[in-house]
Amino acid sequence: MQSNWQQSIFSTRATRDITLAVAVTFLVSMALVLFDVNERFIAAASRHEQWQVDELPLVLLVAYAALTWFSVRRWNESRQEVAARLEAEQKIAQLLAENQRLLRHSLEVQEEEKRSLARELHDELGQYLHAARTESVALRLGSSDKFIGERAKSIEHALTHIQLVARDIISKLRPPALDELGLSAALEQLVLRQCETSVDIQCSFNIAREVDAVGGPVAINAYRIAQECLTNIVRHAHASKVNFMARLAQNCLILEISDNGRGHPVPIVAGFGIAGIRERVDSLDGKLTMHSEPEYGVFVGVSLPLNKTVLKQEVI
Structure with a gap:
């Protein structure tokens, strides 16, 4: 489409230029005839024969031919360079699109592996734990031996701790709320859980219920992006306040996360898990915005485009 448009523009300009050249040639020839320029030139040249002025037209003709040849050569080279540049740009665009597709596929495979592992942990490990x-409780309650009862109680506490750890790991691998309650509830639980890990952080969030319409890769990637941002804040920001916002606008899912921590120069912030966030954003052809200054906290804005394939169908 773009190539046809460029060819149309080139054809229009070429037609205009050749028309102008013909018009100028016609006007100059009429002026030469009207004012007898050639006869006057011959008369003037005969008076200065010693300077060989009469040979000047031929010299000018040869110079004109040489300049024309030079211009045509440069013009052809210019067209070849433009064509080569356009071809290179098309190849780069194709490579970028292929890279984006491979990145998206890689992230989808990772998420599927996490989902499978979470399911196996829940079904197998959870069942045996x-x-x-249950056996340790039965042993503790059914034994009159004090030592055995204490050992059974200790085992019971250890198993309870393992169950809690396993539940937390499963939740991180694949948040149940995302499948059961939707994106808004999953994000809300994520914010509350992350902030609970640090009693010094006060969290405020504004998550529009309309984001529940988002599904598919956009939903899980949005969750992972929020998870990484909040983890970075808890670990590195030394913040006392965190603001989280999620909404839909202009056919995009918008995430905005900010804190009032110590902040960092952007090149340093880029090392705090931002590479993974950028990969997820790029895989969905989204936009990532970051602002950070020392002592002024960090702002992360993410815009993920939506289409019909990532919007859940309403159940009537």
């Missing part, structure tokens, strides 16, 4: 804990 529950059975072992």
